[in-house]
Amino acid sequence: MSNSIKEISLSGRKIEVSNKEMTFAERIYLPGILKGMGITLKHFFRPKNTIQYPEEKREFSPVFRGRHILMRDENGAERCTACGLCAVSCPAEAITMVAAERKPGEEKLYREEKYASTYEINMLRCIFCGLCEEACPKEAIFLTQDMAPADYIRDGFIYGKEKLVMPLEEDSRVDNSQKG
Numbered sequence: 001m002s003n004s005i006k007e008i009s010l011s012g013r014k015i016e017v018s019n020k021e022m023t024f025a026e027r028i029y030l031p032g033i034l035k036g037m038g039i040t041l042k043h044f045f046r047p048k049n050t051i052q053y054p055e056e057k058r059e060f061s062p063v064f065r066g067r068h069i070l071m072r073d074e075n076g077a078e079r080c081t082a083c084g085l086c087a088v089s090c091p092a093e094a095i096t097m098v099a100a101e102r103k104p105g106e107e108k109l110y111r112e113e114k115y116a117s118t119y120e121i122n123m124l125r126c127i128f129c130g131l132c133e134e135a136c137p138k139e140a141i142f143l144t145q146d147m148a149p150a151d152y153i154r155d156g157f158i159y160g161k162e163k164l165v166m167p168l169e170e171d172s173r174v175d176n177s178q179k180g
């Protein structure tokens with residue numbers, strides 16, 4: 001190989017490697033340790049980017065899509081009519097439900113004559129795309145700004161109605177402008 005090819009350095013950061021004997025300090029890694037300590041000290045006094053989650057929470061973007069909520073109407077009745085459009089539109093096939101017929105006397109519980117006796121979302125499959133929210137003709141399902149919490153078992157990620165339906169006393173998790 002000619003000398004002219006040997007000298008080519010495309011990045012401009014070519015370092016000549018020499019086989020010179022290491023000094024005593026180099027043999028006990030002193031320059032490397034001091035350099036490392038210098039980098040550590042430099043970062044020690046810089047503003048920290050890490051946050052102490054869950055005590056400290058990062059502010060999400062206004063368009064962040066988190067866990068779902070099944071809405072109630074102004075009288076506290078469940079809005080979902082188990083039409084299945086959310087399940088059909090879900091690209092991850094994360095939604096399953098069982099429809100049931102409302103019985104006389106249950107008008108205060110369910111707004112429509114048909115309701116979901118079982119409604120489940122598999123949070124391990126969900127990609128939080130929001131298509132279920134878009135597809136719902138009853139404004140019954142919304143994605144909130146809450147994160148789906150971690151769990152130790154897979155079953156813990158199957159969210160049934162007990163986790164999804166809006167608690168009666170709480171309707172502040174979704175922006176009021178979203179409700180019909």
Ligand code: SF4
Pocket residue numbers: 086089090091092093094095121125126127128129130131132133
């Ligand atoms: S957010 Fe998307 S992936 Fe998740 S349940 Fe709704 S449609 Fe399916």
Ligand code: SF4
Pocket residue numbers: 079080081082083084085086087097135136137138139140141
């Ligand atoms: S959440 Fe909406 S789209 Fe899904 S089954 Fe209920 S009413 Fe239909």
